[in-house]
Amino acid sequence: MSNSPNLAVPGVPQGPWSLFLDIDGTLLEHAAHPDAVVVSDELRTLLARLEAQLDGALAFITGRSIAAVDHLFQPLRLRAAGLYGLEHRLARDGPVEAAGEPADIAALADEIATELDNADVYIERKGPILAIHTRAAPHLLQRATQLVEQALDRLPAGYRVLAGNAGVELMPLEAAKGAAIRRFLQIPAFMGRRPVFLGDDTSDENGFETVNEWDGISVRIKPQGSTAALFGLAGVDAALAWLDEMSRREAAQAAKLAATSK
Numbered sequence: 001m002s003n004s005p006n007l008a009v010p011g012v013p014q015g016p017w018s019l020f021l022d023i024d025g026t027l028l029e030h031a032a033h034p035d036a037v038v039v040s041d042e043l044r045t046l047l048a049r050l051e052a053q054l055d056g057a058l059a060f061i062t063g064r065s066i067a068a069v070d071h072l073f074q075p076l077r078l079r080a081a082g083l084y085g086l087e088h089r090l091a092r093d094g095p096v097e098a099a100g101e102p103a104d105i106a107a108l109a110d111e112i113a114t115e116l117d118n119a120d121v122y123i124e125r126k127g128p129i130l131a132i133h134t135r136a137a138p139h140l141l142q143r144a145t146q147l148v149e150q151a152l153d154r155l156p157a158g159y160r161v162l163a164g165n166a167g168v169e170l171m172p173l174e175a176a177k178g179a180a181i182r183r184f185l186q187i188p189a190f191m192g193r194r195p196v197f198l199g200d201d202t203s204d205e206n207g208f209e210t211v212n213e214w215d216g217i218s219v220r221i222k223p224q225g226s227t228a229a230l231f232g233l234a235g236v237d238a239a240l241a242w243l244d245e246m247s248r249r250e251a252a253q254a255a256k257l258a259a260t261s262k
């Protein structure tokens, strides 16, 4: 773990590489509500280009559900691990292995909504994961955290509470970005490629550790405090500029190769 907010900017990956991308706070600036984020056409174009340049070795690794991601990025559909790896779409146009909402989580969501009873709190029901967003009501974060922590005693073993970005999430223990990345690394499109992972949050730390184990490039966006990431980028704009630069380099390399093979 490094404690430096001044991590070096990542260099250019040498040899074949794959790309794993967190979404909120990494590719998109945060917004007051999860549905209020803006996906630009430039971002869609950049991601589609990178995906083609990496021969498909690109995947979103996100806490959002894949349905929510598809809705945001439509018409673009990429490989993805949603709900911190509880859902996967391993092939670009393949099916989603989705996760349903257990009855006890559904009941808990209703209970917490009644208890907090505030229009500025958004309770996002994501199948087995419950996210309580308090960005618009920061004074309720402590109460929301207390409620989900108390709920742990009543739920079957195997859940944990994760402090989110301006909120808190209750999720099954197996929901982890590192495991999601490992799953992709074992499929042909990603095999033999050096993983690069960009993320901005506590939930991304586990992904950084996995990528470091694979001799990859772990990049924390807006690093503050301790992180397992080896590199840092100042914010969303810097992350997008870095990705754009990598795409230009891939294009230049491909053009050079095409010229030498004539």
Ligand SMILES: O=P(O)(O)OC[C@H]1O[C@H](O[C@H]2O[C@H](CO)[C@@H](O)[C@H](O)[C@H]2O)[C@H](O)[C@@H](O)[C@@H]1O
Binding pocket: 022, 023, 024, 025, 029, 030, 031, 032, 033, 034, 035, 037, 061, 062, 063, 064, 065, 124, 126, 131, 133, 134, 135, 164, 165, 166, 167, 201, 203
């Ligand atoms: O893993 P990520 O792709 O970073 O997703 C993490 C969570 O992102 C979303 O919530 C966060 O972003 C919202 C939009 O900026 C913001 O309003 C909220 O306060 C943030 O917590 C998403 O709604 C969650 O489901 C994801 O788990």
